[in-house]
Amino acid sequence: MSDLPRDVLVSILSRLPAKSLGQFKSVSKYWFSLISSADFVKSHHLRAISDTNNNHSRAFIMSTPSMHSVNFESPSCYEGTEDDPKAIVSLKDPLTKDSVGERLFGSCYGLIYFVCFNECILLWNPTTQKTRLIPDPSASFSGATPFYGLGYDVSTDDYKMVRASRSVSGQSIRSEVFNLKTGSWRTIHASQIDIDESDEIGIFSNGTIHWLIRHVGGSERRDTILTFDIKKEIFGDISLPNREHEETGFTWLGDLRGCLYAVCGGDGADVDVWVMKEYGVENSWSKMIKLNWVEFRCDYVMLPVCFTLKDEVVIDLDNSWNLVRYNLSEKTIKYFKKCSTDGHDWVMYTETLVSPLATCNK
Template sequence: MLSRHLHLPEGVVTEILSTLPVKSLMRFKSVSKAWYALIGDPYFITKHHTFAISDHNRNQYRRVILERCRATTAPRFSMHSNDTLEFSGNIHLVPQLFSEDINPVHFIGLCNGIFCLVGIAPERFYGAPEPDRAREIVLWNPATRESKRLPFVPRPPGFCPSFIDFGFGIDLNSNDFKVVKIMYFDSPRHYQVEVYNLTTDSWRVIDASLNSAYFMKWPHFPSYLNGFYYWLICPERREGGHRLLLSFDMSNEMFREIMLPDDTSSLVEHIAIINDSLVVIVGILAFDIWVMNESIVESSWTKLFTIELPTLPLQFLDDGLIVLSGHHCDPDKKCLVLFDPITRELKNLPIYDDGSEMFQLVSYKESLVLVNGWRNVLEQQDTS
């Protein structure tokens, strides 16, 4: 019994441990068999996750991952704090999670502390009997270091889509993680959509009925929110017409088109998630940020603020600050900068580059959520 070790009621011990960081809990699993069982218990994992995502703990459990990518070398990854991007340590995703020829790695989405990553091996596209193997898909919890590489799908000869996009999230009805793969074919022009379920560890084709005239823009930011994943779509020919948002409901597995703000749709370049709301980023030399106010009937949009700098944001932080990349600190070097849209203040961050690297920055909340078995965790919560 836990009380025999600590002279405290087990309920009190559970309350105390559920407020601790994941890193500490992973160490404490070796204290005793009782603590090992408690920290891996579905009820405890849910309790810890609920505490971590509560409003007053948003920054305590928030971490940032930075990817530095060059065309000729393997991508490099590092962990940072949320507020100042203080360096915490390097992460070796290649070759620990991916094959050694993978470059780059894309962060497709994140949900409940779990990342969906897609690694691309360009050389496998040419002359390979199964082009689908040029992309490796991995689910990964950076806090617990648990990961899972998704299975490949056997393909018939000549199966070669000209474009592939992805989405990732959780089905809020079944509590199952899902990965969406959207493939476009030129001849004949059509989309094929496949969905992966973590509980079955398998892929299946769904009847999506996507308009083959639309072109999907590869997302710059992971865009999952509250059971939906979002993409920006536009006519294949950009001269005229308007852009739309496309949402995918992880529960009913249906797509829906959403109108963009009036008089801005032709200038919308990206979508993102800010403070648990969906936003669109409008402009080229300066950026207007619009937030979607969704009701049961329709969606409306409200302008939040303007970034009067010719630099696309890398990351929107929970405290309202924005991470930018550019030559704001040194004309000969590219660096990361923290921007306050209210005060317009710029603060240089200690991350520099000579200009040959591409940065990708993603923030997440640490959790004990399992890559395998999360459905059982939530079901335990529902019946407790």
């Protein structure tokens, strides 16, 4: 392949998994230089996050003693199958390296972030194992719990970290944004949006970060979704699906191949998954699936983790590493191989070469 024109070689290599490309760097100095270049990393990154026909996503699962990266598309993840060393991979703990302890974590495409007890934020690419510790923001958000989100601005090829909080009155939002390319926090003008209780971690979809907002204290206002446009850097809101005479509330937001979805129920109740088929069009919400609580013999939490390319859904039962893969048409269940008996948390991420170390993709 050394005789191929550079653009042809880039086109071929950019279609390969990020893990394989890391190994291919040792083929030659030329390949190392090409794969390490900012242009190639960007090309591979954009292909990975836009390709919905192939699986570039994995689940990062963290329990008390361990961290794992899981390819849910692989049959080897499930009981009664042969082991594939690439299906479930043990990861080194990046928090130990930087001597910080996490209290929250989220993700956006190729990066996972940990909000630490000292308010610093650790960015981590689990594919390359590179990390970056973002310092504590300059603003002090007293009176309310901060909430966080990470988004990718395709127009500038830059990741942005958002930290925000409602004001003491609850009628406006104060926020700061950290650009990976500039390496600094910027204060965003207060947005006059009235919110009560927000999820602490936002979900990135359609160029926008989303937080589930719950109105408390007997308020007659409906729960809603707070949004932050990562390019325009402005807050807004989206209405949740209108469900008349429903007793259960919404519990989770996610992204399904570029579509925002909202999960209703799940804590001792049936689960409904609503998908916004046309982003920003509130009457395009449609109930995609319904999961019966009794069918899964679930005592507590029942939450969709991800959807496979075959339109099966992976479900987290009881938050104790009871993970199953459910075939919607055949109504069959496959049980996940247990790697721990402890409780766990998870986020989805995309395998990319993107670096948290600013613009040079070191």
